[in-house]
Amino acid sequence: MAEAPHLPLDHVTLTMAEALARAEAFQSLMRRRRTVRDFSDQPVPRALIEAAVATAATAPSGANQQPWCFVCLSDPALKRRIREAAEAEEREFYAGRAGEAWLQALAPLGTDAEKPFLERAPWLIVVFAQRWGEDASGQRVKHYYVPESVGIASGLLIAALHNAGLATLTHTPAPMQFLTEICGRPESEKPVMIVVVGHPAPGCQVPAITRKPLDQVAVFR
Numbered sequence: 259m260a261e262a263p264h265l266p267l268d269h270v271t272l273t274m275a276e277a278l279a280r281a282e283a284f285q286s287l288m289r290r291r292r293t294v295r296d297f298s299d300q301p302v303p304r305a306l307i308e309a310a311v312a313t314a315a316t317a318p319s320g321a322n323q324q325p326w327c328f329v330c331l332s333d334p335a336l337k338r339r340i341r342e343a344a345e346a347e348e349r350e351f352y353a354g355r356a357g358e359a360w361l362q363a364l365a366p367l368g369t370d371a372e373k374p375f376l377e378r379a380p381w382l383i384v385v386f387a388q389r390w391g392e393d394a395s396g397q398r399v400k401h402y403y404v405p406e407s408v409g410i411a412s413g414l415l416i417a418a419l420h421n422a423g424l425a426t427l428t429h430t431p432a433p434m435q436f437l438t439e440i441c442g443r444p445e446s447e448k449p450v451m452i453v454v455v456g457h458p459a460p461g462c463q464v465p466a467i468t469r470k471p472l473d474q475v476a477v478f479r
């Protein structure tokens with residue numbers, strides 16, 4: 259493919275004071291993000307979901323192939339099908355398929371095979387990774403860095419939803435192939451996660467867990 263034409267970068271230069279204030283404000287916002295498992299059924303307007311998905315789709319991707327599809331579900335019948343299929347898998351997972359070590363690692367979260375949030379939360383965003391694409395003549399096009407690209411986009415999605423005052427849960431029923439059929443996606447796409455979106459239930463509680471301090475997650479040389 260020929261090189262694309264280039265344009266001037268649309269860039270805003272900040273003063274150091276502005277930069278620091280914004281960096282700290284964003285950190286303080288993101289620190290308050292928590293994974294929520296207790297959702298209310300309060301509706302969330304589609305416009306908020308659209309804005310967050312459009313933000314996610316600004317993520318960088320391998321060769322700018324944008325190898326993702328976000329299936330946004332609010333239809334109660336589809337949410338019910340997803341809940342039923344997910345709980346069937348999760349019952350086997352918690353009954354032993356996970357193995358002792360994995361179940362022990364999960365114990366602090368207090369999770370189990372019941373997933374009522376899959377029906378109660380107003381939106382489920384199922385993130386699909388496009389393992390390969392198609393050109394105009396239907397030929398397969400190789401996609402590069404697919405897990406990395408979709409992971410970055412999913413992170414932006416979660417940040418955008420949190421920024422809009424919404425609660426999220428990244429839910430990964432295993433295995434989750436059933437999502438391909440329920441969401442009507444092609445075999446070229448792999449379901450990666452369900453981002454459950456809504457408002458927290460009144461009185462919602464979250465596990466008292468902490469984040470690693472900076473000196474345990476960053477190295478400066």
Ligand code: IYR
Pocket residue numbers: 348351364367369370371429430431432
């Ligand atoms: N998919 C299961 C188990 C689970 C696994 C991990 I790793 C988590 O961080 C949380 C849950 C479930 O959703 O219960």
